[in-house]
Amino acid sequence: MTTASLTIDLGALAANWKALDAMTRCETAAVVKANGYGLGVARVAQTLATAGARRFFTAVAEEGAAARKALGPGPEIAVFSGHMAGDADLIGQNDLTPVLNSADQLVRHLESLPGHAFAIQLDSGMNRLGMEPAEWAALRDIALAQGPSFIMSHLACADAPDHAMNAQQLAAFTEMTQDVECPRSLSATGGILLGPDYHFELTRPGIGLYGGLPFAAAQAVAHLSLPVIQTRELAPGETVGYGNTWAATAPTRIATVAAGYADGIHRAMGPKTSLWHGGVECPIRGRISMDLIGVDVSHLDEDPQMLDLLTANQTVDTLADAAGTIGYEILTSLGGRYSRRYAGA
Numbered sequence: 001m002t003t004a005s006l007t008i009d010l011g012a013l014a015a016n017w018k019a020l021d022a023m024t025r026c027e028t029a030a031v032v033k034a035n036g037y038g039l040g041v042a043r044v045a046q047t048l049a050t051a052g053a054r055r056f057f058t059a060v061a062e063e064g065a066a067a068r069k070a071l072g073p074g075p076e077i078a079v080f081s082g083h084m085a086g087d088a089d090l091i092g093q094n095d096l097t098p099v100l101n102s103a104d105q106l107v108r109h110l111e112s113l114p115g116h117a118f119a120i121q122l123d124s125g126m127n128r129l130g131m132e133p134a135e136w137a138a139l140r141d142i143a144l145a146q147g148p149s150f151i152m153s154h155l156a157c158a159d160a161p162d163h164a165m166n167a168q169q170l171a172a173f174t175e176m177t178q179d180v181e182c183p184r185s186l187s188a189t190g191g192i193l194l195g196p197d198y199h200f201e202l203t204r205p206g207i208g209l210y211g212g213l214p215f216a217a218a219q220a221v222a223h224l225s226l227p228v229i230q231t232r233e234l235a236p237g238e239t240v241g242y243g244n245t246w247a248a249t250a251p252t253r254i255a256t257v258a259a260g261y262a263d264g265i266h267r268a269m270g271p272k273t274s275l276w277h278g279g280v281e282c283p284i285r286g287r288i289s290m291d292l293i294g295v296d297v298s299h300l301d302e303d304p305q306m307l308d309l310l311t312a313n314q315t316v317d318t319l320a321d322a323a324g325t326i327g328y329e330i331l332t333s334l335g336g337r338y339s340r341r342y343a344g345a
């Protein structure tokens, strides 16, 4: 059957990286965790390397190995979760740079892979990953003597520019990294937008590369079109889908498209979301099923073969608002059943 198709605009991806890079005077890395935010780590990483990225970030060592396969030798691939028990072979064989988060990880790394690259994560207040100030004070000399590739921390509230937490974490990170010689990195997409105080020597954007907020000027990267399986006429009073949540009040033409919540189209977005036929809005009717969605096409001149869910105007953040979540979750939920097409490289 004709499958739903997710088109990934690699030209827009590269343009977003260049736009974020142009906002700072320092180096810009690229975060490609979670399979390149759901869009396919191989093509995403290769495109960003061609655009100029020399450092990449993944969440876990397995993702780092996949990125290495796509990138080949050369670019640095750092792993946020650090050096976990059992990871030494993956880290060694794929030349990954674990971002060490604790004394335990530092010891494990220096013992199992002496002389191998590493970086350090400090906790500046988010309490998620990284060494606490006291732990860092005790380990600092040992760690710095081994020449870390960079030292980083992560902002909890960077998408809220006025939040007092930003300045608080900036002060904590600045204090903990005084007089270090290696590059320092505090900012993801949101931090880049907070301005030069937050940039240090290295930034690491993710969501902005993929067209998501808080980088409002981003170009849309993901476009999703869903095939229509069947179209039918409803008389007033007839209903659509599970639970009879929507009933026709006038003669209505309903198209059933082949995708659903198993493909990452969250059920919760149904009542507030439309599909698009060119510039014409076609509202979802009734509940989103696992694999199927009913769409009102009464006002179209023809029965459409495909309807669009993600477009330049209806972005991952539009869908996120309708579903009560964030663009990150919409992107990383996009399912494995879509045929992924890459355009505009």
Ligand SMILES: *Cc1c(COP(=O)(O)O)cnc(C)c1O
Pocket (backbone or CB within 6 Å): 031, 033, 080, 154, 187, 188, 189, 190, 204, 205, 206, 207, 208
């Ligand atoms: C995911 C992540 C990033 C990228 O964040 P975005 O908000 O997607 O730009 C950077 N640093 C860390 C530690 C992360 O977990």
